[in-house]
Amino acid sequence: MNVLIITFSCIYQFIRYLIPNTRTYKKQVLLPAVYGVNRSFSKQVITGFSLNLSGSLSPVICIVNQDYSGVEFEPTEWAIITDRFPVIGKFFTAEDNIKEVPEAFNTPILMPTHELAFTYSYGERAIIIKPAMPVSTDNDGLGIKRARTYTPTVFMKRVSYLNLQRVLRCVTFQITSLREITHSANNCKDTLIAELDRRGDDTSSRDNILGDLRLVLEKKGLWSPALNQLLLELLSLYNHEYLSFVRSTMEDQNSYK
Structure with a gap:
């Protein structure tokens, strides 16, 4: 019985590999430029073209984790984040030993479809970027309808944020070129x-x-x-x-x- 279960699982995964997933198509990034923002390169910033629901190509900025899950911004939303870099930098450089988010940073930075909140992760200050509303999907790649929602999230600590600042000029240049x-x-x-x-x-x-x-x-x-x-x-x-x-x-x- 265990052998049959393992065999069926292998066949299922092989079929999923052969049959394209429509979500992958919609999130396909063309003409990509990739920038690592931590030492292990497990967190990356990717610029490129994405196919939107109208069927047209538009420039996007993605911040992704090691498993390629993450958040995708249009240039207008990305501009909101970069405009607030001084505030984010102040959050990371504040000199205190309090393991709670200071009151001045209790309000998240809001964008049309995303938000950036200030938090702590494993005892260190961090920012969390996520969609304002959960993302819905109803196709698992095999034509089987399995409606579910999930919230792709990116955590970023001080070192990753500083590296994000360092590649900002490159990201800006790429987006300008794509436009x-x-x-x-x-x-x-x-x-x-x-x-x-x-x-x-x-x-x-x-x-x-x-x-x-x-x-x-x-x-x-x-x-x-x-x-x-x-x-x-x-x-x-x-x-x-x-x-x-x-x-x-x-x-x-x-x-x-």
Whole structure:
């Protein structure tokens, strides 16, 4: 009996590996830049493009833990956090031995969809970043509906926060660069989907599509190494199954509106 249970578990995990998970698609970060903020590199800041519910690409900043769980910000929310860096820094540098959050820091920093609160973790001061509301998911990757909610959370102590400050200029530069090519990236994505539908997604068609798109971008003066890399990632990611997911996502969003 134990052998059967172990065998079934292995088969189940193998099937989950083979069948794409739609949540993974929605959280896929394209053109990523990764910055470690602690010595073990178990906490990272990632910038890149994310596919939102409308089916378009937009710049995001993710702070993730070792298991890749974490929080994802739009640039406007990230700006709120960086504007409050002086307050956060004061929390970490206050000279006292009290193991409680000072009254001045009892109010969390609120963002449209997230909040940052001051706390203690293992006797050290820390900040906790989490969504303002629990995140809901109703698909486990096998087409089985299992509605549940969870709250992805990131704890950050003083050392990680100081390293976050050190990479701030890099993060800001990356987000600025992504914003500059967002319009072109979405146009390329839409063209890519249309051409894959028309030509098919075999290897030769994919190579021809990439070459044609590059020629168009060069004529318009829009081609750049970053945009070329993004196109390569999109070509690697997109297939008929993924395109079906993109269409269904957009149809669901339109029905919701």
